[in-house]
Amino acid sequence: KAGVTQTPRYLIKTRGQQVTLSCSPISGHRSVSWYQQTPGQGLQFLFEYFSETQRNKGNFPGRFSGRQFSNSRSEMNVSTLELGDSALYLCASSPGGGVYNEQFFGPGTRLTVL
Amino acid sequence: AQKITQTQPGMFVQEKEAVTLDCTYDTSDPSYGLFWYKQPSSGEMIFLIYQGSYDQQNATEGRYSLNFQKARKSANLVISASQLGDSAMYFCAMREQGKAAGNKLTFGGGTRVLVKP
Numbered sequence: 001k002a003g004v005t006q007t008p009r010y011l012i013k014t015r016g017q018q019v020t021l022s023c024s025p026i027s028g029h030r031s032v033s034w035y036q037q038t039p040g041q042g043l044q045f046l047f048e049y050f051s052e053t054q055r056n057k058g059n060f061p062g063r064f065s066g067r068q069f070s071n072s073r074s075e076m077n078v079s080t081l082e083l084g085d086s087a088l089y090l091c092a093s094s095p096g097g098g099v100y101n102e103q104f105f106g107p108g109t110r111l112t113v114l
Numbered sequence: 115a116q117k118i119t120q121t122q123p124g125m126f127v128q129e130k131e132a133v134t135l136d137c138t139y140d141t142s143d144p145s146y147g148l149f150w151y152k153q154p155s156s157g158e159m160i161f162l163i164y165q166g167s168y169d170q171q172n173a174t175e176g177r178y179s180l181n182f183q184k185a186r187k188s189a190n191l192v193i194s195a196s197q198l199g200d201s202a203m204y205f206c207a208m209r210e211q212g213k214a215a216g217n218k219l220t221f222g223g224g225t226r227v228l229v230k231p
Binding site: 102 | 147159161207222
């Protein structure tokens with residue numbers, strides 16, 4: 001069974017640009033969550049999509065948005081990039097409902113904003 | 115207030131010895147899950163072990179065991195017989211089962227482990 005894939009793996013952008021990151025979950029998983037990891041703030045939850053609906057959202061500005069498609073693939077978009085958006089962006093997939101949901105993480109997209 | 119606290123930013127451990135990584139948490143949700151992840155320098159988060167708040171026994175997975183003390187709100191990870199490949203960052207995380215929580219994980223700041231030969 002294929003794991004979680006994220007594309008691209010590395011990205012360099014300049015301030016003011018926008019970027020779209022993609023995440024393909026494990027087959028059959030309906031939940032995709034996104035996290036931002038920086039040296040200063042650590043790992044922070046961005047949002048979760050479940051069956052194409054945003055189920056939960058972290059404390060990030062509206063420049064961060066996401067969506068999920070009918071095949072459970074998810075994209076996140078960051079508009080008007082700032083230097084502070086440089087981070088490792090991780091997505092995690094999970095089957096969905098139930099008391100115990102192990103989350104399987106992808107390799108991450110490392111975004112550098114110049 | 116910090117929901118997950120890992121007080122050891124870094125530690126050295128001798129190969130083949132055991133090491134305990136501390137994690138304390140704070141929640142008012144009676145139902146929650148605690149996770150430990152390993153993150154090598156490559157960046158990928160690798161799931162190690164899980165403990166549910168209602169589990170009576172401490173979780174074990176191979177060389178990993180979780181010392182769960184509910185009253186103290188601690189969930190320490192024990193790695194037995196350390197190997198060089200265990201050198202990595204280790205994160206404790208919590209998932210609360212409350213209505214709006216979904217699959218959101220809250221992470222601690224991590225502990226960097228370096229195994230010495």
